[in-house]
Every structure is written in structure tokens, then in C-alpha cells.
Amino acid sequence: MGAEGRRPPQRRTALRLLFALAVLASLVAGVGGGLVRAGFTAASAGWLTAAVVGHAFLMISTFMGTVIGIERAVALRHPLAFAGPAASGAAGALVLAGQTTLAAWLVVAASLALVAVTAAVATRQRAAHTAMLLVAALAWAGGSILHAVAATTAAVVPAWFAFLVLTIAAERLEMTRLLRRRRGAPSLLCAICAALLLGASLSAAPGPAGGTLYGLALAALAGWLFAFDVARRTVHAAGLSRYMALCLLLGYGWLFLGGVAWGATALGLPFRDAALHGVGLGFVFSMVLAHAPVILPAVTGVKVRFGRAYYLALGLLQGSLVVRLGAGPFDFRALAGGAAGNALAIAALAATLAGSAIAWRAGASVKLAGRASPDAAPCTCACTSTRPRP
Numbered sequence: 409m410g411a412e413g414r415r416p417p418q419r420r421t422a423l424r425l426l427f428a429l430a431v432l433a434s435l436v437a438g439v440g441g442g443l444v445r446a447g448f449t450a451a452s453a454g455w456l457t458a459a460v461v462g463h464a465f466l467m468i469s470t471f472m473g474t475v476i477g478i479e480r481a482v483a484l485r486h487p488l489a490f491a492g493p494a495a496s497g498a499a500g501a502l503v504l505a506g507q508t509t510l511a512a513w514l515v516v517a518a519s520l521a522l523v524a525v526t527a528a529v530a531t532r533q534r535a536a537h538t539a540m541l542l543v544a545a546l547a548w549a550g551g552s553i554l555h556a557v558a559a560t561t562a563a564v565v566p567a568w569f570a571f572l573v574l575t576i577a578a579e580r581l582e583m584t585r586l587l588r589r590r591r592g593a594p595s596l597l598c599a600i601c602a603a604l605l606l607g608a609s610l611s612a613a614p615g616p617a618g619g620t621l622y623g624l625a626l627a628a629l630a631g632w633l634f635a636f637d638v639a640r641r642t643v644h645a646a647g648l649s650r651y652m653a654l655c656l657l658l659g660y661g662w663l664f665l666g667g668v669a670w671g672a673t674a675l676g677l678p679f680r681d682a683a684l685h686g687v688g689l690g691f692v693f694s695m696v697l698a699h700a701p702v703i704l705p706a707v708t709g710v711k712v713r714f715g716r717a718y719y720l721a722l723g724l725l726q727g728s729l730v731v732r733l734g735a736g737p738f739d740f741r742a743l744a745g746g747a748a749g750n751a752l753a754i755a756a757l758a759a760t761l762a763g764s765a766i767a768w769r770a771g772a773s774v775k776l777a778g779r780a781s782p783d784a785a786p787c788t789c790a791c792t793s794t795r796p797r798p
Contacts, residue, residue: 423490424708430497431474437504438466439751446732446747447740455504462503462511464561467688468568469515469552470500476575477518480525480541482707489528492521512556519549536594537582540601544574547605563612566622569687570608573663574601576695577629580656584638593636600628619674626667626687634660648701648714651722655698658726662690665733681743682733689750690729697722697757704761712764713771721760724753 441459443449459466477493496518502511526545530538551567581597604625610618634640634657643653666686669679701718705711732746 427474427478427493427497428708430500431471431478433504434466434471434474434497434500435754437500438463438471439754441466443747443751446744448744448748454506458504458506458508462508464565464568465503465511465515465555466500468572469518469548469555470496470503470511472572472692473515473518473522473548474500477522477525479703479707480522480529484525484528486528489521489525492518492525495521509556512552516549516552516556519545519552523549535582537578540574540578540581543601543605544571544578547571547574547608560612562619565684566608566611566618570604572692573604573626573629573687576692577601577633579699580633580637584636593632597629597632600625600632604629616674616676620671623667623669623671623674623683626670627664628667630660630664630667630691633663651714651718652698652702655694655722658722659691659694659698662686662694662729666690669733678737681736685729685750686733689725690733693725693754694722697725700757700761701764704765710765711768712761713768715764715767717760717763718757721753721756724749724756728753 437455437459440456441461441463444456444460445463474493474496477496478490481489481493495514499511499514499518502508502514523542523545526538526542530542547567548571551564551571554567555564577597603621607618607620607622607625611622612618637656637660639653639656641653642649643657644650645653663686666683666688669682669686672679673683697718701712701714728746728749730746731742731749735742736746737743
């Protein structure tokens, strides 16, 4: 049994609550800052002003970085592994309090901790996907160090996005490792990832070469994932398997469009918002929607019951992105309205997860009552609990 299981129940509950509050605070602040940036509302509080300035830092490093750090720590099952996500979670609160320098260096510590934890995981399980997870963690560490020493946004943001994109690609590679692929597929993936990292490294240099290469690598990675991911098969299944597959395939489409927009932006065209949020929202949050019903129980022990309500958040995200990225570059109101829809989709996901957790507990209580009393009414809930196919 791991260290988590040896802790007293009260201590485990307190730690989970602290991590949940840190993640939620970063998410709410990051979304609030994004709404202000998109013109939906004006900043009126000190923390919101800080969230506007630190929007990317909050969403990538203190929200996604903490979530990924917790997931990796649970996999390693060692108490020290939780020090990294604790540091990145605390950094979110510090940046909202105006302590930006301390927050930046705390994230450096968190990213280096993730490198160490991922290296330990890769040592235990030597495989292509664990090696890619290690490369992704190194990209976060590199971007975080650049951010802490006040490097330009052009140098920092591509490294941060490489962290998220490569982490997701590695997790999908793990899920499809037993499938038959064409002989050159692994080598092609390595070449694409190398081009992505090279593009990120060159992005700080003058000229369009780095950004163009980075965008092309993102688009190529989307094509690789679409061609070789198991989602192309499981989309014909039912229940949770089909929902996850739809999220994944739609996410790959947004990654492709985001990559094209990234390259176009490097060439001077006005598609920066489409590049950043096509990848950050269209791709990354489609992956969050896909994996949330599976990751939440695995990491927190909170079981959920899948149902059609999950499609509400998916539909809101996709529709609002079409409005934001389609008309946003040319219509300020469409940009603000699409950003509001993005925020609503994230809120809908949180509400759905909470509701599905309550539904699972209610269903479990009915089953227990049914065993105790043969006259108990059966559960009439319309949702399903289909497990996803690997």
C-alpha cells in the first residue's frame, strides 16, 4: 500500500481538500483573467488585475501543472512526490497576492520536482510514453526558468504549451501502444516532437522561423494522433467510450487549426488568439473533458456516474470556440461572447462532475438498500456507467 493509504483518513481528507482548493482557485482566477483579456468584463479587484497579467501562468503552471503533478504523484505513491504540486498550487495564491517573483520560482521548483518524479516513473517503466512524459516535464522546467528570469513571452509560452501537448500525446501513446501501427509511425512521432521542441527553442529569435516550425509541428502532431489513436475505433462504441472518443477527435481538430494559426501568426497574420486558444482551450480542454470522468476517481477516489449531461459541457466548449476563433479576430463582441461561452463550458464540466459524483453515491445507496430490503425501489436514473475502452 502506498503512502497515501497509510495516512489517517482525516489527514487524507484534509490534504485532498487543500489540493482541490488550490486547483479551483487557480482555475477560477485564470478564467476570470481570460474573460477580462477578451473584453467580457473589466478588472475591478486587485486579485483580478493580477489574474489578467498572469493568465497563462495560472492556467498552465498553477492549474494544469498542479493537476498533472498530483496525477504523477499518485502514480509514484511516495509522500515527497506531492511536494511539487503543493508548490505550484501555492504559487497560484502568491501570484494573486502580487508576489509574482516568489510564485515564479515556486513553479520552477514544482517543475523540477515533476522532472524528478517523472524520471522515477520512467525508470520503473521503460517505454516510449514515459520517455515522452519526461521530455514534457523538462519543457515545463525550461519554460518556467525562462519565466522566472523574465524572458520574453515568445520564449516562454511555446515551452509551456509543449509541456501540455507532449504530456497529452504521451498519455495517448500509452493508450494505443498495443495497437498495430505502420512501421515508420514511431519514428515519425519522434521527428514531430523534435521539430516541436526546436520550434519552441527558436521562437524567441527574431524572424518567423521558430513560430512557423512550431505551428507546423503542432499540426503534424494532430495528424499523427488522428491517424493512430484508438479513438477512431471507440467513437463507434457507446456510453463513456464514445464520449471520450468524440472529445479526443474534436481536440485533434482544434490542435490542427491551432497549429496552422500559430504558423500564420508567426508570418504576421492576426490569428494569435486562435493559435493560443485553439491549442489551450480547443485541444487541452477537450482532453480535460475526455479524461475527467476517469482521472477524478483515479486521483481522488471520488467515483462518478457517466451520463448524457457530460455532452453539455462538450457542446458549449465546441460552440463557443467556433464563435470565438471564427469571428473573434474580426468582431470584438464575438470574441467576448465566445470567451464567456468558454467559461460557461468549464463551469458546466465542474457542475456535471459534482452531479455525477452525487448520482453515483445515490445509486450505491439504492443498491445497498435493495440488498437490505427486497421491497426497495430500483434505481431509475437514466445515466450509464459504462467503462471506457483502453
